[in-house]
Amino acid sequence: MELISSAERNQLFERFVHDAFHLELRDDYSVSNEEGPYESWLRGVADDSFMAPWTQLVKRVTDSGMTVRRVRVVSEPHSPYIQWEYATTHVNEEAGESIRWLPRNKLPEGLVFPAEGNDWWLFDDKLLAVGHFDDTGCVLGSEVIESPAVVAECIRVRDLLWDMAIPHNEYKP
Template sequence: MSSNEPKFAELLAACTRSAVHLEMRDAYAVDNEADDFETWIRTGQRDTDPASEYWAPWVDLISSTVARGVTVRRARIVSEPVSDYIRYEHAATDVNVRAGEQVRWLPRCHASDLALPGNDFWLFDDHLIRWHHFAGNGAWVRQEISEEPLAAKLCAEAFEAVWARAVPHDQYEIH
């Protein structure tokens, strides 16, 4: 991220109505999750304490955003049977939900006929996109900010199509 690109918290702070996030990878190799993921693989235990050092910044950010009247939704398209990483994500998604996010899961086989962007993204107030670029191994590469109207329209339509088919977190069973 270059120094002139806004941080995620700044983008969320400027948001007035909605923030939606579409995740389409079956595995991520994000640096700040590495230790927690390794522990989960070894022990099956996942940090789900919203007040923990790991979760508190996210919980505070999302809960304050939702308290301002912004709707925060996250949809995940996943292959089934799911990867270990998706099991890991699912094991702690209740923390996201308790913070105020609405989360849904869509098995990839139900997304075949949907027009989807090539990258994960956050879309803020239906016009500002934060593209997420990852390496083939799931490592974070960079973000890209765009306000290109056709791309924002694609993201909004793709997200809503996924959301309409996806299963709410509390009803999604890992396969």
């Protein structure tokens, strides 16, 4: 399996023309560029400046008429990391991203997640970037998949979960 870096994955945002959708399934992410801001937040100091490259990218593509959406499937009560994500989600939304929350206990019984239960980005219903993590939760990279069968299953799951999930401004953990 060949993996691309997060920077290479972000380049996919330069090529999509309609919709980018992200499914998040983890209750904790060990992302090195967030360790400082996350640790600061745990100490009561909010600093979302590290998000600027991402929010600038989202703003640019959404201002061009494209959509960027995300569903976060989360355990309740939230892990500290998810509490931090919840506290900073307004920054993503101000940039133009639409984010919804789905408590894990509300998932349909028997739902099997495509892409081996990994997080993924779906671009224009044609291309997947499936996130892979090591045993400690650190990002290894993304696997690009264009298999019509896998993409179709991701579209089905996306549509199901998007309709079930709660918009950020309505979600009260």
